[in-house]
Amino acid sequence: MLKFDSDLFLQAVGKEAIAEREKIEGIVDHISAKGFSNLFLIGAGGTIAMMYPYEYILKSNSTLEVHAEIAAEFMVMNHKHFSKDSVCIFASVSGTTKETVAAAQFCKERGAKTIGLVANPNTPLAEIVDHCITTGHEKHSFDTFFIHLYMLVFRFMHNNNEFPLYDKFAKEVAILPQALLSAMESFEQRAEAFAIKHKNTDYHMLVGAGSLWGNTYSYAMCILEEMQWIRSKSIHAAEFFHGTLELVEENTSVILLKGEDETRPLVDRVERFAEKMTKELFIIDTKEFALEGISEEMRAYFGISVNWAVLNRISVYLERERNHPLETRRYYRKMEY
């Protein structure tokens, strides 16, 4: 695969991420035993988008109270559900994202429990939080964050007597990275073909729902807009028919992210519309990937990781075809604002 080190992936996401299981469960069990009032999932950009699937899964599987909040807004809004009894989970690849670091400091000072997901241990976010789980690698850190969030969030549900299958789930999390690698390999040709075909496309719609809404939002904003400077509209499948549909013409690029959770019919509906109205419909469906060893009942949850892994294979080909390095920025972290 282009610009991809399978050994590194299996080491980082497969071995090292999975090796944190005992530590993560220890943190969660300790917090669950003491009791807490609610969960706050806090991030900015890609890292808040990454929390949305878990907020969705909690809402649809658990009575635990959960709030996913953008760090900078959380800091000013005086959120009335936040208290010293809250458990706050933060993520930042660099560990330096200003708003997220400030929010972690804020929550810690008020006595809430704080957990951080960070690439490197010696960074501001890692040092502020009560419990830090590090990926050890900036590369593949989102894939690793997803692994860690599976263990964190589902363990909280398990401890709340709402997810009896946790042990089975955690065992499948451990084999997920190999399944992701196979999924990426099988998607590689489609990723390349998409990038070649769309190297000059100046606008994409991305549509998803449920546990894939976060990826939909994130890929549009953090990859296509930030890393490729391509205009992109992310739109929830349930909202697509309330406005954005009117823009679809026969050459409009519509990227549909299909998963296997209960929101799939919402995306099916967009598909039925789009396949009639545009020639440029591109569907990424987690159902198409074998995911060896993953049981039927867990596939929907793992869609977050599967979708994100294959989606990002497109990025490296867009970079090559468009001759636009993913690291190039006009403004971000290049100036003060």
Add this chain to the structure above:
Amino acid sequence: MLKFDSDLFLQAVGKEAIAEREKIEGIVDHISAKGFSNLFLIGAGGTIAMMYPYEYILKSNSTLEVHAEIAAEFMVMNHKHFSKDSVCIFASVSGTTKETVAAAQFCKERGAKTIGLVANPNTPLAEIVDHCITTGHEKHSFDTFFIHLYMLVFRFMHNNNEFPLYDKFAKEVAILPQALLSAMESFEQRAEAFAIKHKNTDYHMLVGAGSLWGNTYSYAMCILEEMQWIRSKSIHAAEFFHGTLELVEENTSVILLKGEDETRPLVDRVERFAEKMTKELFIIDTKEFALEGISEEMRAYFGISVNWAVLNRISVYLERERNHPLETRRYYRKMEY
């Protein structure tokens, strides 16, 4: 003002909407007295967007549990916080929006309290809900919905001992329509100038936060995309710096919706960036409107109405300048999908 009947506005939003105060308070007081577990605000497209400000206000002013959910997603997600003890508020101008009607039916059947905001009484949504508040006019129904939601939501907070100023607030709601009319009149020239200048602009960014995020999302999707077929990206001010900023060039249209709640500094930050990077920055700031009779402490709440009223003055000029009637649709309600 172009295509605007001031008398009708003052009659519909000023008199008739305000006349529902006693009825609304009666509904809320009855529900509060019996007790309930949480509030669900449910809609689709413009009507879920309309709920977001009130979700934000509740989160930042009240310990009442609130969930704003897209109707079609709510129907499939098996929301674990919804129960017969929930209070569900729905809105649909036509009263026929399929997903919203289905969600109201679903909630009612499960024993939850249901309240509907609808233009006309003899419509499916109006007939399903326990309590229906009608606007009586399709025209200005969003302005009226906002008025009704002020009374509904703030009364719930009041009854929860979290908004002692309710009486003063409700009195100011009653004079708000006149203040809105004056705001629109004073904005008229700017609305026209914007539409003339941007009649051929094929892409706009809209940025807002806090209690104006719903309007930001809605104006992009339901007006610019749906009614004018112009590509538009709505982006939360706190998220703007995590991707979308990279698209800004000196001719990029950036529309900033500024309000007076505690998220204003987030929008200020985007302003500082955008005024350096583009010549096409257009700011709509609620602070610029006199709002006679409205006290300083209430202005932030009323920003929702003020912003929406003036923002929509742009629409009629875009329609004229672009020779594209606001009612023209390619697909919506013109075909099955």
